[in-house]
Amino acid sequence: MKARTITFGIIVLVLVAGGAALFYFNNVQSRASEYNPQVNPAEFTREITNKYFALPVGKKMTYETVGGVGAGERAEIEILPETRVIGGVETVIYLDKEYKNGQLVEETRDYLAQHKNGDVWYFGEDVKNFWNGMLWDRAGSFIHGQDGAKAGIWMKADQRVGETYRQEFYPGHAEDMRDTIATGQTVTTKMGTYTDCAKVDDWTPLESNSREHKYYCPQVGALVLIEEVASGKRTELTNIVMP
Secondary structure, three states: OHHHHHHHHHHHHHHHHHHHHHHHHHHHHHHHHHOOOOOOHHHEEOOOOOOOOOOOOOOEEEEEEEOOOOOOEEEEEEEEEEEEEEOOEEEEEEEEEEEEOOEEEEEEEEEEEEEOOOOEEEEEEEEEEEEOOEEEEOOOOEEOOOOOOEEEEEEOOOOOOOOEEEOEEEOOOEOOEEEEEEEEEEEEEOOEEEEEEEEEEEEOOOOOOOOEEEEEEOOOOEEEEEEEOOOOOEEEEEEEEOO
């Protein structure tokens, strides 16, 4: 009787697990078929002039986490002179290096281009995650057109409150979303006070408690503040160098 009970339990477990896997697969397939961005290379440029997110070659930005949670975290960003062609689109390379207590923990090359309507599109990223100074994995990497991955929009030119859009779509690996919460915001950081900023909410269905409020401001054409909703962590732009 005991053996039969165990066997029955195993069968039920396998069926439940299999059913969950099938549901997840079907859900991913459904989302993938519903999202089909149209990319015409002739409509894109590497000259990114979006007022909230301008990326001239040579622009450099430094972000630091202030306060208790996340203390010692820093990100250094630079717009590189080289480009990469993805799906026929020439993209700018946005190099993002993240440090914790002085040690490199992540290095990412993001590939961006601007649509003729001013929206900045995100065509992929090459990610290197480090552990104790050594390359650990490349989790989160995706390239538009490869293995079902599709481009998304990093920053809209016209921010409409209540609008939601995909920033990237590589099912099960990279599915960042963005909601526009407010416009015309005033933000104060250690560097100064910024006006007419757009406040957005970034999140992903792949992680719980992943929401971050971000403020993009025209005075610098950049992100100036990140507020992590769950932890209360606050990250600010602390230095910017224009070419």
